[in-house]
Amino acid sequence: MDITKHNFYEELDNILKAIEESTFLSIDGEFTGLDAEGCSHCAPFDTPSERYSKLKNGSTDFLLLQVGLCAFKVDEGKRMYEAKPYNFYLFPSVPHRSAPDKRFMCQSSSIDFLVSQGFDFNKVFREGIPYLTAEQEHQMRCFLEQKHSEQSNQSFSAMEIPENQREFMEDICEKIDAFMAKEDAEPLEIKGCNGLQRKLVYQTVEEKYPLARLETKTGENKERYLLLHGAKNSEELAKIDRERQAAEMMELDIQVGFSKVFQAITKAEKLVVGHNMFLDVLHCIKHFHSSLPDDLEDFKSLVTGVLPRLVDTKLISSTPPLKDFIEKTSLGELHEALQSKPFKPVTIKTAPGFERYTEEETKLHEAGYDAFITGSCFATMCKFLGSCQKPATDFLLPSSSVIKTFVNKLYLMRIADIQYLTLDGPDMEVNRDHVFYVTFPKEWRMSDLFSLFEPYGNIQISWLSNTSALVGLHNKKNAKIAFEALSKEKGLFHVSSYAFYHRNKALKWSA
Amino acid sequence: MDITKHNFYEELDNILKAIEESTFLSIDGEFTGLDAEGCSHCAPFDTPSERYSKLKNGSTDFLLLQVGLCAFKVDEGKRMYEAKPYNFYLFPSVPHRSAPDKRFMCQSSSIDFLVSQGFDFNKVFREGIPYLTAEQEHQMRCFLEQKHSEQSNQSFSAMEIPENQREFMEDICEKIDAFMAKEDAEPLEIKGCNGLQRKLVYQTVEEKYPLARLETKTGENKERYLLLHGAKNSEELAKIDRERQAAEMMELDIQVGFSKVFQAITKAEKLVVGHNMFLDVLHCIKHFHSSLPDDLEDFKSLVTGVLPRLVDTKLISSTPPLKDFIEKTSLGELHEALQSKPFKPVTIKTAPGFERYTEEETKLHEAGYDAFITGSCFATMCKFLGSCQKPATDFLLPSSSVIKTFVNKLYLMRIADIQYLTLDGPDMEVNRDHVFYVTFPKEWRMSDLFSLFEPYGNIQISWLSNTSALVGLHNKKNAKIAFEALSKEKGLFHVSSYAFYHRNKALKWSA
């Protein structure tokens, strides 16, 4: 079901209920870009904390334009699930001046890609649901509460009316007098005042017109103007105040928008499934919860507080026993593979009103559809894992201990020796004695590195710049002799250990 | 006339001809944003070089999505113009890997604004014309030329085939043998190789198959694969090479796209008119010509080389005698004002095929329309300036000396004492002895500053931070006594001269 700002509030209760009642949830996001200029976000010898920094700094200034959320509810008797896939269009529009005016990055190739998938940019920009982080919401709420409690706005100090504003102010007072004398007049618009004049009008109204209330509005051309409300008596004035305060709180509420759904996900503490979901998680936290900390350990505590049970289907499908039957783990290919032997796809029925997606007609790269089939893959992989148990179970629930081994581990793309990030504990320690830091003249190509390491067998190269690279030996047994021979050689190149490289890098950063 | 990548090449000759034959040109741009977070791009006491830096650093990471270009051709006999307004949709898509993958910024409020004006984002992303700077084009052309001249690719050094690739390579060779034996076979696709394997295939083909040619292609899912062409004899091989080289040059040409139009504008040396055009000029240079220099003086020489005759209608309308008759100078309001007394609008006829715009039906904020009415305003203002001459002329050509005083001056928004940037000479020197640099506690508000300066009359405040501001006296005569009194006072605040502030700032920057 497509959700835009036009049907968001109509559907919100249903969405919250679907989350609450679900057995598990699955999510997916579509972004305006993937990596900043010149910062590829993955290299084969990244450590988890290097990978986190790269993604945080290079990949999260882009925007989430679409979030897919699918709620799966088990029917244990029938051994099937009912799915409610939602496809949210998101955009942080700026309806009034107190809403944040977000700057964000786009990447041409990602826009191209979305266009090629039929993504509707007009719809997302026009009808996208806004959102705020909890931090932003809190700030704005405090600001409004303070403003509302200071009925008389004591915080504004009065100033003397400057010479050249006297005539202007006399004029305004005449107009206000006339307005206050009328009965049941529509609020008075006072246009064309600059900031100073608006301030003077405010202070004059507060001094001289106890039954009038001012507010600043933003017009069609973004120009600011004043709106003056008049009351007959103090009860009516109080009513005007109450109504305005309620309207302002409502505006804030609308601005919180999609973050309400995210907050409900946090609160429900359900298992949340994603496919290769590290970037999705970063974006969700950054846009809907709070800014990302610099340190990986702080990030881990943050995530486990906000999304306490995450499961990555890319990790499950890349781990034995599934790994042995699945060649390619991109979402589309995984879903395909799970349709045939040795797998038995779990029946998923979309709930009434959610007929837009079927497993037969692919809508890959639409976030709602991707979330839908991610959850479906998860269910089928659970079933398969159950069938591998001794004794075998025919229908394994996500709450099973078999699945627990995958919880709170996020798949790390293209790192040879560290497959995942552990969210609720320390990461795996890996030995990289077979990896070397090599510097060389800028004329060197891949083949020069291959020649250099030829005696020690095949290598994996990760370029750091045009004069340096990390080089890993496939045959780890050769690590010692390679290091002993090469680190001593003095020539065009220089070989040092991975440990040395890392120490130096840490020093540079802390300096 | 809307121009997208679908009709660009069809219309290009007509566009170039319209530029060549024009009496003057007008331009306008629509951007994805205006200013970076926390960097408002104009303050009342900016110097021209401060303003340039702010715009360069804070406003040009956004993208130009639409450029309006209108060619006006005079009919002196009939005292009217014929207009050809073009509305170009632009987007730097990435059709193949050698094209640059641009990262760019967007600003929510600007996207909102374009959406509210009915801007079609799907159209621009899907059908936008690409562009390259002259620098990028030059680089890519050199690269291709070098590649094409090195028929045999001597630059790639051969490497030994690593152990674990031997089987793979034998397999490939068998396939290639079979392929080369066939007659008139379609080129052979070799998929699923990584970078190392592609390199090995390349070197093997170069060594063993003199009548075969390889190329690397990018597939639908952005995966790289090899395509092998086979020739019967060396003539056919040469033909394959020629065709491929021509295709690559053509691809580059397509990527140059809209920059061809910009290059033609440069070459034609016509008067180019814009409304409040500083930002348009910056964007055009940056996207279609070259990166922007840090220094204002370097920027001036760059612009006068690329767009040697610029005229800003906002400046003309803000300068007497026009100023005395025009209250508001935003484009729409200016156009409106010029329709009635004392002005006599010049007749503008759109050329056949360009009927999309009429002066009656406004399409404000569509770049083509805005360029159209900018030129129309310019023509009418010229006419008015002619009527003010002694003796009066009824129809003043843009080449008249009356207009020369406006050439190469760009309007500077919201600077009180410097109205324009002079492109072909030094900027006006202004005295700012009446401006003070004031620091104060963070609790201070506008009214505290007003109180502080109360004895010296009205002031203009430009906040620098929450504890500092530039304050200008309206009454310059009071500058000396104010400075003598306030600079000596020791209290919560500190007042120093504008000159002192500027010296300090320059020191900080050069440090």
Ligand SMILES: Nc1nc2c(ncn2[C@@H]2O[C@H](COP(=O)(O)OP(=O)(O)O)[C@@H](O)[C@H]2O)c(=O)[nH]1
């Ligand atoms: N006395 C008084 N001054 C106000 C009030 N609200 C805003 N102002 C002042 O009026 C001026 C204009 O404020 P506003 O119209 O909100 O526009 P902004 O400053 O551009 O956001 C500012 O100097 C504010 O400090 C108010 O409720 N009472």
Ligand SMILES: Nc1nc2c(ncn2[C@@H]2O[C@H](COP(=O)(O)OP(=O)(O)O)[C@@H](O)[C@H]2O)c(=O)[nH]1
């Ligand atoms: N011998 C030879 N090697 C090539 C040639 N073109 C590319 N290579 C090498 O093949 C490898 C793969 O190149 P390519 O397929 O263009 O993919 P890319 O490196 O990902 O851009 C690289 O190591 C290139 O240096 C060629 O014409 N001849």
